[in-house]
Amino acid sequence: MLVDKFILPEGKVYMCGHSLGPSLKTISDAMCNTLQDFASYGVSSWNKSGWIDLPYTLGTKIAALVGANSDEVIVSDSTVVNLFKALKAAMSLQKGRNIILTTDDNFPADLYIAQGISEVRYIKDTKADEIYENIDETVAVLMLTHVNYRDASVLEMKAINDYAHKYGVLIVWDLSHSIGIVPLDLEASGVDFAVGCTYKYLSGGPGSPAFIYANRKHHEVMQSPIQGWMGHNQPFAFEKEYASSGVRKFMSGTPAILSMKALEDALEVFDRSLIDKAYSIANEYSSLLIESLKNCDIEVYAPQNRGGHVALTHKHGYAFSRALIEASFICDYRAPDLVRLCVNPLYISLDNIESCIEKIRFIIEKALYLKPEYNQMQKVT
Numbered sequence: 001m002l003v004d005k006f007i008l009p010e011g012k013v014y015m016c017g018h019s020l021g022p023s024l025k026t027i028s029d030a031m032c033n034t035l036q037d038f039a040s041y042g043v044s045s046w047n048k049s050g051w052i053d054l055p056y057t058l059g060t061k062i063a064a065l066v067g068a069n070s071d072e073v074i075v076s077d078s079t080v081v082n083l084f085k086a087l088k089a090a091m092s093l094q095k096g097r098n099i100i101l102t103t104d105d106n107f108p109a110d111l112y113i114a115q116g117i118s119e120v121r122y123i124k125d126t127k128a129d130e131i132y133e134n135i136d137e138t139v140a141v142l143m144l145t146h147v148n149y150r151d152a153s154v155l156e157m158k159a160i161n162d163y164a165h166k167y168g169v170l171i172v173w174d175l176s177h178s179i180g181i182v183p184l185d186l187e188a189s190g191v192d193f194a195v196g197c198t199y200k201y202l203s204g205g206p207g208s209p210a211f212i213y214a215n216r217k218h219h220e221v222m223q224s225p226i227q228g229w230m231g232h233n234q235p236f237a238f239e240k241e242y243a244s245s246g247v248r249k250f251m252s253g254t255p256a257i258l259s260m261k262a263l264e265d266a267l268e269v270f271d272r273s274l275i276d277k278a279y280s281i282a283n284e285y286s287s288l289l290i291e292s293l294k295n296c297d298i299e300v301y302a303p304q305n306r307g308g309h310v311a312l313t314h315k316h317g318y319a320f321s322r323a324l325i326e327a328s329f330i331c332d333y334r335a336p337d338l339v340r341l342c343v344n345p346l347y348i349s350l351d352n353i354e355s356c357i358e359k360i361r362f363i364i365e366k367a368l369y370l371k372p373e374y375n376q377m378q379k380v381t
Contacts, residue, residue: 017342018309021203030265036230067185082212086193088225097140158189163371176190204263228252281345292357322374332381
C-alpha cells in the first residue's frame with residue numbers, strides 16, 4: 001500500500017512491525033530540521049518552533065485515529081508510566097473498592113504495574129463469558145489489552161465496557177497492538193481510560209512517546225499520581241500550589257522533543273480510512289498465512305477477530321525465529337515457544353506472505369532450527 005514511504009532492510013521482508021515499525025523515509029529530515037532549529041534558536045525553539053505544544057498537537061492527531069475528542073488525548077512518557085497514571089487515577093475514583101481485574105495472559109509489563117498499585121485478580125480465560133463472570137461490585141478497575149500481544153486476538157471493547165459499567169467498574173485499555181492497524185472508536189465504545197505506544201504500527205521510532213486517553217466525563221474529578229510541572233495550567237507561573245485541568249493533568253515532565261518530532265512526521269501518513277483498509281487487507285494476509293501454516297502441521301493461533309500479526313508455536317521457537325530471520329524474514333520470538341509474524345500491508349505484500357510460507361516449509365523440511373548457531377539466545381528476542 002505505502003511501501004515506497006518506508007525505509008526497509010535491504011533484501012529482507014520486515015515482518016516485525018508489531019514490535020517496532022520500520023522507519024518512514026521522511027523522519028530523518030524531520031529530526032535533522034529539529035536539530036537545526038535547536039542549533040539556530042536554542043531555547044527560543046520552545047516558542048518559535050512550537051515545541052511546548054507538541055504533547056497536545058500530537059494528542060489531537062492520535063485522537064483523530066482512535067475516535068476520541070481532541071481534548072481527551074495527550075502524548076507523553078512511556079506506555080508503562082501512562083498505565084500507572086491511568087490505573088491510579090481510575091482507582092482513586094473507586095472509593096471502597098480495591099480490586100484490579102485483568103487477564104492471566106495480559107502483557108507482563110501491564111501486570112507488573114497493576115501489582116504495584118493494588119490487589120490483582122486474574123481471569124484465566126480471555127473469552128468474553130469468562131471476563132463477564134469475574135466482574136462484580138468488588139472490582140474497581142478492569143485492565144485489558146485490546147489486541148493480545150501473543151495470539152493477536154481482539155476483545156469486544158464496547159460490549160465489555162457496557163457490561164462492566166453496569167457494575168460500576170471502570171476500564172483501562174492498553175491499545176499498543178491496536179493503534180494504527182485495528183479500527184478504534186473510543187467515544188462510541190464508552191472507554192474510560194486508555195494508553196498505548198506509538199513505535200509499533202505508527203512507526204514513530206524506537207522509544208517514541210506513548211499516549212494516554214481520558215474520557216471527558218472523568219476530567220473534573222480525576223487526579224494524576226504524578227503532578228509534574230508541565231501538567232500545571234500555567235507551568236511558567238511557578239506557583240507554589242499545583243493546579244491542573246482536563247487531560248493536562250497527565251502531563252509530567254519536559255517533553256522528549258526529538259522523539260516527538262519523529263512521531264509528528266510519522267503521523268502525517270495515517271488517517272482512519274487508511275487504518276480501515278490496512279485492517280481489511282491484514283486479515284486477508286493472516287487468513288492465508290494461518291491456513292498455510294496449518295497445512296504444514298504447525299500449531300498456529302487462529303482467533304476469529306485478530307490484529308496485525310500471526311503467532312505460531314514451535315518446540316524450538318527461538319531457533320525457528322532465528323532461522324527465519326537468517327532466511328531474510330525478520331520476525332520475533334516470545335518465550336516460551338512463540339514466533340510472531342507481522343502482516344501489515346502498508347509495507348508487506350501478498351508476494352511477501354507467499355514467500356514467507358515457502359521459506360517456513362523449507363525450514364521445517366530441513367530442520368534448520370536444529371543448527372547450534374540458531375540456539376544461542378540473544379539479549380533481545
